[in-house]
Every structure is written in C-alpha cells, then in structure tokens.
Amino acid sequence: MGFDLTRRRFLIGSGVAATGILTGCDALVENAKVNDVLQKAESLTMGAQRLLMSHQPLAREYTEADLSPVFKANGSTQPDSEEYARLTVSNFADWKLVVDGMVQRPLTLSLAELRAMPSRTQITRHDCVEGWSAIGKWTGVPLGLVLERAGIAPGARYAVFHCADEYEKTLDGSGQYYESIDLVDAWHPQTILAYGMNGKDLEVAHGAPLRLRVERQLGYKHAKYVMRIELIDSFKGLWGGKGGFWEDRGYEWYAGI
Amino acid sequence: MTSVTTGTGNTGMVMPKKVRFYRHSVAVRVTHWLNVLCLSFLLMSGLQIFNAHPSLYWGQYGADALPDRSFISIGAVEDGDTIKGITRIGSLSLNTTGILGASTEDGELSPRAFPSWITIPSYQDLATGRRWHFFFAWFLVINGLIYLLYGLIAGHVRRDLVPSREQLAPRHLAHEIAEHARLRFPKGEAARHYNSLQKLAYVGVIFVVLPLIVLTGLTMSPGFNAIFPWLLDVFGGRQSARTIHFICASLLVAFAVVHIVMVLVSGVWNNLRSMITGYYTLRVEPGKDQSNGL
Numbered sequence: 270m271g272f273d274l275t276r277r278r279f280l281i282g283s284g285v286a287a288t289g290i291l292t293g294c295d296a297l298v299e300n301a302k303v304n305d306v307l308q309k310a311e312s313l314t315m316g317a318q319r320l321l322m323s324h325q326p327l328a329r330e331y332t333e334a335d336l337s338p339v340f341k342a343n344g345s346t347q348p349d350s351e352e353y354a355r356l357t358v359s360n361f362a363d364w365k366l367v368v369d370g371m372v373q374r375p376l377t378l379s380l381a382e383l384r385a386m387p388s389r390t391q392i393t394r395h396d397c398v399e400g401w402s403a404i405g406k407w408t409g410v411p412l413g414l415v416l417e418r419a420g421i422a423p424g425a426r427y428a429v430f431h432c433a434d435e436y437e438k439t440l441d442g443s444g445q446y447y448e449s450i451d452l453v454d455a456w457h458p459q460t461i462l463a464y465g466m467n468g469k470d471l472e473v474a475h476g477a478p479l480r481l482r483v484e485r486q487l488g489y490k491h492a493k494y495v496m497r498i499e500l501i502d503s504f505k506g507l508w509g510g511k512g513g514f515w516e517d518r519g520y521e522w523y524a525g526i
Numbered sequence: 527m528t529s530v531t532t533g534t535g536n537t538g539m540v541m542p543k544k545v546r547f548y549r550h551s552v553a554v555r556v557t558h559w560l561n562v563l564c565l566s567f568l569l570m571s572g573l574q575i576f577n578a579h580p581s582l583y584w585g586q587y588g589a590d591a592l593p594d595r596s597f598i599s600i601g602a603v604e605d606g607d608t609i610k611g612i613t614r615i616g617s618l619s620l621n622t623t624g625i626l627g628a629s630t631e632d633g634e635l636s637p638r639a640f641p642s643w644i645t646i647p648s649y650q651d652l653a654t655g656r657r658w659h660f661f662f663a664w665f666l667v668i669n670g671l672i673y674l675l676y677g678l679i680a681g682h683v684r685r686d687l688v689p690s691r692e693q694l695a696p697r698h699l700a701h702e703i704a705e706h707a708r709l710r711f712p713k714g715e716a717a718r719h720y721n722s723l724q725k726l727a728y729v730g731v732i733f734v735v736l737p738l739i740v741l742t743g744l745t746m747s748p749g750f751n752a753i754f755p756w757l758l759d760v761f762g763g764r765q766s767a768r769t770i771h772f773i774c775a776s777l778l779v780a781f782a783v784v785h786i787v788m789v790l791v792s793g794v795w796n797n798l799r800s801m802i803t804g805y806y807t808l809r810v811e812p813g814k815d816q817s818n819g820l
Contacts, residue, residue, distance in 0.1 A: 519657075
C-alpha cells in the first residue's frame with residue numbers, strides 16, 4: 270500500500286515535472302535573449318565553414334547514372350501573377366533579366382543573350398532544409414560572368430535575387446520570394462544562373478526561365494523565377510531585413526548546414 | 527583519497543566497513559552533466575527536424591516524390607473523420623496512432639511524426655528546431671573534445687575505460703552478462719572499477735556512436751560536403767548518413783535508458799552522489815578483500 274502510494278505520487282510527480290519541462294521549453298524557445306545566444310552558433314558555423322573553404326572547393330558532382338528519376342518540385346511551382354502568365358505564353362521571349370543596384374553598367378539581358386554567354390553544366394545534389402535530396406543536371410551561365418559584365422561598384426557586398434513568385438499572399442507584398450548570397454558564393458565557379466535542367470529547358474515547376482544554383486548551400490537559397498539581380502551593401506532595407514524570404518521567417522541566412 | 531569508517535554497532539556484531547573513495551574527477555563530472563544537457567536538447571530538436579520530412583532513405587538522394595525509395599516512414603492517413611498514424615518499415619505497416627504519425631497537440635489529434643511532448647519546440651517549427659540543434663551540436667563537440675583531451679592526458683581512458691584482457695575473456699563476459707541479467711552487481715572491492723560490460727558500453731558510446739553521430743551530421747551539410755567530400759563516400763551518400771544519424775540517436779537513447787536503469791538498481795544515491803561530489807561508497811565485508819593495502 271505504502272509502495273503504491275509512493276509509486277502513484279512518483280507518477281503524478283513525473284507527469285507534473287514533464288509538463289513543467291515542456292512549458293519551460295516553449296517559454297525558452299520564445300525568449301528573445303535565449304534566441305540571441307542560440308543564433309551565435311550560425312556565425313560560428315559560417316566562420317568555420319568559410320575558414321575550411323578558403324581554397325573554394327567544389328561541391329560533389331555526380332554522373333548521369335546518379336540522376337534522381339523524379340526531381341521533387343518544391344516551394345512555388347507556378348507563380349500566379351499576370352505578368353508571369355504573359356511571359357509563359359511567349360515562352361519567355363519577352364522576359365528580361367535586370368541587373369542593377371551597385372553596379373557600374375546596369376544590364377537587361379534576354380534569355381537568348383544569356384544562352385549566348387559561356388555556359389557550365391553540372392550534375393549536383395539539391396538538399397532541402399527539410400531533409401530530402403534530389404540529383405539533377407543544371408545548365409546555365411556562371412553568375413560571375415554576368416556580374417563581370419555589369420561591373421560591381423565599390424562597396425557592394427551581396428547579390429539579391431528578386432523572384433516572380435509570391436510564396437505567401439500578404440497585403441504588403443512581403444510574401445514575395447527573394448534571396449541573397451555574398452560575393453564569395455557569387456564568384457564560385459558552380460554558382461550559375463540555370464536555364465536548363467536534365468538536358469531540357471528549365472520547366473516552370475523548377476523555376477523557369479532562370480533559377481539560381483548555389484551548390485554549397487541548402488535548397489531555399491536556390492531562388493527560382495529570378496527576374497532581377499540587385500547588388501547591395503546591406504539587406505536592412507529589404508522586406509524583413511534578414512536577406513531572404515525564409516530568413517525573414519527564422520531560417521539561417523548562411524545555409525551551408 | 528580514501529576514508530574508512532568501521533562500525534561495530536551496538537549489538538557487537540561486526541558491520542561491513544564503509545569505504546569512501548574519490549571516483550569521478552571534476553572534469554568527468556562537469557562534462558558528464560553538460561553532455562546530458564546537450565544530448566537532451568539535441569534529441570528533442572533533432573526529432574523536430576525529423577518531423578519536417580519523416581522518411582529515411584539509403585544512398586545519395588531520396589525525396590517523397592514517386593518512386594518513394596524510403597524504407598522507413600512515419601505518416602498520417604485519413605480514417606473517416608479522424609486520422610491514423612502509420613509507421614512503415616519496409617513493407618510492414620503499423621498503426622501507431624497516439625505516438626507516431628498522429629498524436630495529440632493542443633487537445634486535437636494532429637498529423638506529426640513524433641509527438642509534441644518530445645520535440646522542441648512542442649509545435650512544428652523547423653527553423654527553431656535547427657537553431658537549437660546546431661547550437662547544442664557545437665556545445666556537444668566542444669564539451670566532447672575537452673573530455674577526450676582530459677581523458678587521454680590524465681589517463682582516465684586507459685585507467686578507467688579500456689577493458690583489461692581478462693575482462694574481455696569470453697568466459698568472463700558470459701559470467702558478467704548472466705550476473706547483470708539477474709541484476710546482481712559487483713560488490714565490495716570489485717565495484718571499485720567499472721565492470722567489463724560497463725566499460726564496453728562507455729567505450730562504444732564515447733569512441734564509436736558519438737563520433738559517428740557528429741560525422742554523419744556533418745555529412746548532411748552541403749558546405750561540409752564540399753570541404754570533406756570523402757565523408758559522402760564513407761557513409762554512402764547524404765541520405766545514408768541521415769539514416770545512420772537517426773540510428774545512432776536511437777542507440778544513444780537505448781544506452782541512456784539502460785544507463786539510467788542500472789543507476790537506479792545499483793544504488794541510486796551512491797551513484798548520483800559520486801557523479802555530483804565525486805565520492806563513492808563501497809561496503810567491504812571484513813575479512814574479505816584485504817589485499818588492497820588500505
């Protein structure tokens with residue numbers, strides 16, 4: 270009897286303790302100071318990776334035999350703006366990539382002009398932040414060549430990719446997809462503006478007519494439906510100020526892990 | 527560092543001697559409890575991350591687009607007005623409603639692989655889960671390196687953890703397994719050192735499972751893949767590494783369960799005190815174990 274009572278008290282006690290720990294955990298999760306401390310790990314990760322990457326190694330490239338039979342289309346798969354719909358009708362013949370911001374010569378480039386530039390084809394693995402991976406073959410123009418043509422103005426630190434898709438419908442337009450990378454990744458040889466996938470034109474579901482490939486980072490950095498590349502020195506003035514759609518929603522800006 | 531209290535008691539009978547000795551150094555105690563903290567948060571945030579894509583694959587790629595190559599997946603299916611949690615292992619499907627696949631969140635049965643009471647945060651939030659996971663991953667690695675450095679330099683690994691040749695003899699191991707199964711543990715002087723099953727478990731966790739879970743974690747990082755591409759070859763791809771990472775986490779949970787049960791059944795206060803103050807008390811029967819030169 271005594272044992273039973275103790276046991277019951279123990280069980281009730283553990284139940285209360287477990288609930289207490291849970292509530293405590295969520296309180297910690299929502300505490301701004303705790304978040305500030307936890308976020309320090311991101312700089313540590315980026316610092317460590319950049320230190321070990323100082324020789325600019327390439328991401329692993331695979332062979333045709335390694336291609337995923339089905340490449341999962343994720344995020345937006347069909348931008349629903351009228352402008353985008355109009356562009357698809359003419360198969361992006363009227364589409365123009367704008368390169369502006371802190372550049373010496375702002376550019377507008379048609380798809381044909383991008384295709385006429387030197388290209389790079391790479392078979393790489395796409396890693397989603399959720400945990401899945403798919404292997405695809407990408408063809409496009411190295412971003413560095415486009416930036417070279419525009420000429421980067423002194424003080425520019427980031428390339429921002431403004432996209433055609435609104436991933437979250439909001440009144441103020443803050444659901445517009447955008448991403449940014451720094452110039453270290455912008456000049457990496459595998460960082461390309463892809464217009465081809467698996468030997469064909471890039472499909473709408475995968476970001477037609479142009480998507481970014483930044484192979485040493487997670488999938489959400491690989492902006493689809495790129496309309497404009499803007500060179501900036503700080504992303505403070507852009508939407509949530511964190512440098513990207515998912516970054517504004519709590520994800521790391523440096524997505525190398 | 528050994529103090530002895532002998533009692534002859536009022537009855538005049540000879541009582542066992544209590545021998546108090548210093549078992550755990552301050553480095554072992556501090557790193558042990560920090561490890562408890564790190565692994566608890568890593569498990570809870572890890573399950574939060576797993577919930578974002580609750581399928582495991584083998585090889586370089588794997589996604590839930592057809593054809594589904596996963597060999598383990600935890601999901602929910604509609605079942606009339608409600609939902610059912612289904613855990614699939616290969617071709618075997620199990621109804622795991624309430625725990626895996628579908629469990630109660632805010633009083634409602636919701637589709638989620640692992641239940642809210644074991645994830646951090648309790649609700650679905652991958653970004654926060656990742657932030658906690660990577661913070662405590664760094665913490666675990668730094669804490670682990672301090673422990674290893676100390677353990678190797680101060681002789682803790684060689685003296686306390688590496689089993690002796692006699693301890694590894696099959697006869698001895700068989701005897702110890704049989705004794706453990708009957709919950710009979712070494713007493714007196716024999717309890718001064720870890721027994722061989724303990725040593726093997728600790729060595730396995732410290733030198734196999736923990737390094738493996740860190741390396742497979744790094745193998746999931748696209749940045750680290752560019753830095754150390756050989757990791758992909760060692761583990762057979764990013765998705766294999768993710769699966770091994772999950773298996774290692776399961777092994778650590780299994781270890782922790784056995785470890786806690788053993789602590790509870792082999793003298794809980796004595797064990798806990800020794801991991802807090804460092805001092806462990808042995809009961810030595812007079813007339814026995816006199817060979818230690820006390």
